[in-house]
Amino acid sequence: MAQVTLRKVVKAYDGGVQAVKGIDLDIADHEFVVLVGPSGCGKSTTLRMIAGLEEISDGEIAIGGRVVNDVPPRDRDIAMVFQNYALYPHMTVFDNMAFGLMLRKFDKAEIKRRVDNAARILEIGPLLERKPKALSGGQRQRVAMGRAIVRDPKVFLFDEPLSNLDAKLRVQMRTEIKKVHQTVRTTTIYVTHDQVEAMTLADRVVVMNGGIIEQVGPPQELYHNPKTRFVAGFIGSPAMNFIPGRLENGAGALRIHLPGDIVLPVPAERTDRYKALAGREILFGIRPEHLTEAKNLDRPHVAPMTATPEVTEPMGMETLVHFKIQGAEICGRVDPGASAHPGRPLPMAVDMSNMHILDPQSGRVL
Amino acid sequence: MSQGTLSSPVAPAVVSPQSTLRRLARRNSTVAFLLTLPLILLVLGLVVYPFFYALYLATLNKRMTRFIGWDNFTFLFGRQTFWDVVFQSVLFAVSAVVLKALIGFILAHVLHALPAKGQRKWRGMLLVPWVIPPAISTLAWWWLFDPSYSAFNWALMGIGVDPVPWLGTSGWARFSVILVNVWYGSPFFMIMYLAALKSVPDQLYEAAAIDGATGWQKLRFVTFPMMRNIISITVLFSLIVTFANFDIVRILTNGGPLDSTHVFATYAFQVGIQSGDIPLGATISLFMFPLLAVFAIFILRGVNRRNKEMA
Amino acid sequence: MSATAATSTYTPVERKQGSLKRERRWAMIGAYIALAVFVVFFMMPPFHMLMTSLKSSGEIADLSGNPWLVSAPTLQNYWELMTEGNYLIHFRNSIIVTACTVAITMVISTLAAFALARMKFWGSTTLATGVFLTYLVPETLLFIPMFQIIGGLGLYNNLWAMVLIFPTMTVPFCTWIMIGYFASIPKELDEAALIDGAGHLQMLWKIFIPVALPGILAAMIFAFTVSWAAFIYPIAFLVSSDQMVLTVGIVSDLIRADTFQWGKIMAGALMAALPPLLVYAFLMDYYIAGLTAGATKG
Numbered sequence: 016m017a018q019v020t021l022r023k024v025v026k027a028y029d030g031g032v033q034a035v036k037g038i039d040l041d042i043a044d045h046e047f048v049v050l051v052g053p054s055g056c057g058k059s060t061t062l063r064m065i066a067g068l069e070e071i072s073d074g075e076i077a078i079g080g081r082v083v084n085d086v087p088p089r090d091r092d093i094a095m096v097f098q099n100y101a102l103y104p105h106m107t108v109f110d111n112m113a114f115g116l117m118l119r120k121f122d123k124a125e126i127k128r129r130v131d132n133a134a135r136i137l138e139i140g141p142l143l144e145r146k147p148k149a150l151s152g153g154q155r156q157r158v159a160m161g162r163a164i165v166r167d168p169k170v171f172l173f174d175e176p177l178s179n180l181d182a183k184l185r186v187q188m189r190t191e192i193k194k195v196h197q198t199v200r201t202t203t204i205y206v207t208h209d210q211v212e213a214m215t216l217a218d219r220v221v222v223m224n225g226g227i228i229e230q231v232g233p234p235q236e237l238y239h240n241p242k243t244r245f246v247a248g249f250i251g252s253p254a255m256n257f258i259p260g261r262l263e264n265g266a267g268a269l270r271i272h273l274p275g276d277i278v279l280p281v282p283a284e285r286t287d288r289y290k291a292l293a294g295r296e297i298l299f300g301i302r303p304e305h306l307t308e309a310k311n312l313d314r315p316h317v318a319p320m321t322a323t324p325e326v327t328e329p330m331g332m333e334t335l336v337h338f339k340i341q342g343a344e345i346c347g348r349v350d351p352g353a354s355a356h357p358g359r360p361l362p363m364a365v366d367m368s369n370m371h372i373l374d375p376q377s378g379r380v381l
Numbered sequence: 382m383s384q385g386t387l388s389s390p391v392a393p394a395v396v397s398p399q400s401t402l403r404r405l406a407r408r409n410s411t412v413a414f415l416l417t418l419p420l421i422l423l424v425l426g427l428v429v430y431p432f433f434y435a436l437y438l439a440t441l442n443k444r445m446t447r448f449i450g451w452d453n454f455t456f457l458f459g460r461q462t463f464w465d466v467v468f469q470s471v472l473f474a475v476s477a478v479v480l481k482a483l484i485g486f487i488l489a490h491v492l493h494a495l496p497a498k499g500q501r502k503w504r505g506m507l508l509v510p511w512v513i514p515p516a517i518s519t520l521a522w523w524w525l526f527d528p529s530y531s532a533f534n535w536a537l538m539g540i541g542v543d544p545v546p547w548l549g550t551s552g553w554a555r556f557s558v559i560l561v562n563v564w565y566g567s568p569f570f571m572i573m574y575l576a577a578l579k580s581v582p583d584q585l586y587e588a589a590a591i592d593g594a595t596g597w598q599k600l601r602f603v604t605f606p607m608m609r610n611i612i613s614i615t616v617l618f619s620l621i622v623t624f625a626n627f628d629i630v631r632i633l634t635n636g637g638p639l640d641s642t643h644v645f646a647t648y649a650f651q652v653g654i655q656s657g658d659i660p661l662g663a664t665i666s667l668f669m670f671p672l673l674a675v676f677a678i679f680i681l682r683g684v685n686r687r688n689k690e691m692a
Numbered sequence: 693m694s695a696t697a698a699t700s701t702y703t704p705v706e707r708k709q710g711s712l713k714r715e716r717r718w719a720m721i722g723a724y725i726a727l728a729v730f731v732v733f734f735m736m737p738p739f740h741m742l743m744t745s746l747k748s749s750g751e752i753a754d755l756s757g758n759p760w761l762v763s764a765p766t767l768q769n770y771w772e773l774m775t776e777g778n779y780l781i782h783f784r785n786s787i788i789v790t791a792c793t794v795a796i797t798m799v800i801s802t803l804a805a806f807a808l809a810r811m812k813f814w815g816s817t818t819l820a821t822g823v824f825l826t827y828l829v830p831e832t833l834l835f836i837p838m839f840q841i842i843g844g845l846g847l848y849n850n851l852w853a854m855v856l857i858f859p860t861m862t863v864p865f866c867t868w869i870m871i872g873y874f875a876s877i878p879k880e881l882d883e884a885a886l887i888d889g890a891g892h893l894q895m896l897w898k899i900f901i902p903v904a905l906p907g908i909l910a911a912m913i914f915a916f917t918v919s920w921a922a923f924i925y926p927i928a929f930l931v932s933s934d935q936m937v938l939t940v941g942i943v944s945d946l947i948r949a950d951t952f953q954w955g956k957i958m959a960g961a962l963m964a965a966l967p968p969l970l971v972y973a974f975l976m977d978y979y980i981a982g983l984t985a986g987a988t989k990g
């Protein structure tokens with residue numbers, strides 16, 4: 016087991032595409048880190064450079080303190096789980112798991128012990144003699160993980176391991192992966208474009224966009240304190256609402272003026288933070304879950320607001336209401352009992368303690 | 382750059398990454414070169430070298446003692462036999478390929494129309510001529526064409542037709558060598574077309590039927606366009622193979638009667654090996670090259686187009 | 693009135709359906725007739741071969757008998773081939789040459805195809821195209837210079853010359869189709885093997901060859917067929933009977949001056965055709981895949 020360190024890592028493909036534009040990252044021993052971001056942001060490329068499957072154009076990668084830039088994959092002591100599992104079709108499940116050990120000249124008894132152990136952890140004992148073709152998607156997924164576990168490597172690398180599974184199995188295997196990590200405690204780097212996976216699995220989440228790292232942090236921190244508009248919009252579902260507005264200083268308190276004569280007070284405890292911004296154009300960010308039916312209006316940080324929904328989407332335990340404020344699409348989450356109907360004005364409440372103020376130019380959270 | 386700082390920074394690397402990477406890449410292509418080396422040697426030593434050697438041979442006199450330039454070529458141009466060989470080679474290749482393509486097309490359609498269960502059995506039988514080595518099966522044809530014991534003539538006499546001099550006169554001999562080539566090669570066309578037919582999705586036919594296409598129109602507007610590439614590639618391949626054919630003519634007629642059935646290969650063999658005029662033989666076989674090169678260019682274009690379509 | 697109108701509109705529909713069905717039945721009957729005609733045409737020579745091989749020379753010479761049928765079947769022709777003359781030597785020679793050719797072909801083309809399919813290196817695409825072009829060069833274009841080369845090597849009238857030359861007919865094609873088979877193996881499979889610690893040759897041997905086994909089998913069958921059927925090189929380069937392979941040995945030994953021993957020729961030819969026929973019968977799908985892949989894939 017080991018920590019993984021990336022220093023100013025750059026990947027330029029032959030065509031001149033810079034897929035990764037100089038990223039720094041420190042991953043601690045035993046940590047479960049998830050790389051997340053939209054398609055094409057360079058997640059896979061980063062992972063494959065750590066694995067040694069892609070050459071590193073510039074910068075350094077170290078595993079366990081050793082710089083591995085020129086070390087071939089087999090000597091990096093890593094294991095990888097691929098999106099399509101990449102099980103050897105002509106080998107049984109047992110042989111698939113034993114292959115790496117066999118090439119490393121482990122003796123038979125040790126191979127058997129390790130495979131049996133992994134099979135027990137993953138509950139695939141009865142499948143050991145089958146060929147991959149005779150397995151379901153979830154079982155293949157387990158075998159692919161088993162192949163990684165038996166090697167007892169320093170680092171596990173996962174590249175979207177669940178995206179070939181149906182939704183239900185995906186949730187189940189997600190728990191499974193978490194359980195395995197809690198058992199073996201191997202440093203894990205996991206790539207996904209599914210932010211729910213990222214939030215549920217990760218000790219820390221790395222949000223990537225366009226070949227750079229936007230923000231690194233524990234899931235809760237990314238959720239509550241996103242540093243950029245991209246992270247704020249990417250983490251959380253439905254996504255955060257952004258409404259352009261102005262910050263005004265009036266009657267000793269800060270106020271946010273939104274289009275349509277909506278005025279929202281900034282909570283007293285945040286006044287100091289935003290004082291200097293008074294009079295500026297800002298982007299007001301609020302998550303749908305903090306834009307609810309009118310409730311708790313007696314609390315100091317909750318402000319009233321009226322909106323006329325255009326569309327309502329009952330989800331069961333809540334109802335999503337969509338409305339517009341001067342062209343900006345806004346989404347709120349209200350109680351199903353709140354009788355939200357399209358076209359009928361609905362009194363709502365804004366939880367101002369969870370608001371965000373962003374710089375409309377740079378996209379930074381202020 | 383945002384980053385967590387949970388661990389100590391890495392010790393600076395000592396080796397320069399660039400040079401080692403280069404070495405790694407170079408090692409990779411060294412391995413690749415070694416793996417392809419036997420192939421390269423084989424192609425260079427036993428295909429490319431003989432080809433240029435043939436060019437060299439063609440410029441020598443009969444006893445290979447003297448450089449005579451184009452004399453072998455001009456000598457051939459002045460010989461009627463040579464022009465007969467050119468004519469017969471083209472006639473042989475074109476008519477055999479047309480017949481093979483036609484028969485193969487019909488058989489493929491007929492087979493395709495059969496229920497899947499019986500198809501395999503019929504296909505198995507229809508492919509037999511193509512499986513027997515032609516040098517072997519032609520012996521059976523030779524025996525069938527025997528002047529006095531011909532089993533065909535026996536059957537013809539049974540229905541009151543005069544015996545046919547299968548290999549005895551120029552016309553019939555030409556017919557016979559083409560017949561045997563068609564017999565041998567039709568199954569290949571059949572199997573290629575069958576594969577192509579199977580690759581046309583059924584929905585296309587169903588869509589065409591709903592659009593009101595008749596059977597002929599389906600063939601014209603669905604089957605043909607979908608199979609065009611395979612048809613052209615198969616035809617070109619077969620043209621090369623048929624044009625360069627040796628076995629059948631050599632065994633059945635050895636060019637006779639009166640050199641009327643010689644094709645390039647058998648004529649080159651007779652002149653070069655049997656009569657010992659190596660340079661002239663080499664010259665004759667080289668005449669195949671321009672024609673084959675044209676076919677090859679067309680094939681390559683077809684292949685590239687296919688690859689592009691599949692990509 | 694309405695009832696008659698109903699029936700009059702109803703009947704034609706029924707008749708039309710019936711005619712459609714009948715049409716289809718006729719089409720099927722036509723199909724079977726066409727098939728039968730061609731099966732007869734295609735099977736006639738082998739059948740006649742079999743009949744002749746079972747006849748005594750007396751029955752063959754008898755012009756009054758039916759040449760298509762055998763009245764007193766005998767295995768004498770086969771027996772004589774097995775016990776006297778060089779037939780068995782020819783058979784053995786064919787086996788030696790073919791086995792060596794197949795082995796050499798598979799080694800050369802598997803290694804090369806692996807490199808060309810997976811390692812992009814300088815000139816690799818040119819080489820792949822070159823291989824394909826080589827495949828298009830027929831042996832009838834090269835046999836005369838080859839005659840000189842073989843003579844220069846002192847291999848004239850030597851069986852081993854065939855082992856040297858035959859790969860030129862098999863390797864280009866086998867390499868070409870194997871590049872296709874190897875290229876269709878997902879890239880993640882090599883990456884997994886790379887991470888598992890496999891080197892180049894281990895990857896080839898433990899992953900590529902087993903995964904592409906059907907393709908390799910098809911290529912092997914192709915090499916076998918081509919080598920077994922080769923004719924022009926043996927007839928040009930082999931002159932003494934003990935060096936000959938089947939395709940040339942049968943005729944050269946059984947035709948003395950003007951006496952054609954047709955019974956034995958046919959028996960010998962039939963047995964010579966047997967190995968490919970057996971391979972075909974048992975591995976039909978691989979056989980077809982192997983021999984058609986060149987034109988379908990490229």
Ligand SMILES: Nc1ncnc2c1ncn2[C@@H]1O[C@H](COP(=O)(O)OP(=O)(O)OP(=O)(O)O)[C@@H](O)[C@H]1O
Nearest residue numbers: 028030032034053054055056057058059060061208
């Ligand atoms: N072999 C390659 N050659 C050139 N460009 C490449 C290559 N592989 C990837 N890229 C480019 O690099 C960028 C990053 O690719 P990468 O595969 O890392 O994305 P990703 O974040 O994994 O996306 P996804 O979620 O779709 O898997 C993309 O723009 C892609 O087009």
Ligand SMILES: [Mg+2]
Nearest residue numbers: 058059060175
């Ligand atoms: Mg990816």
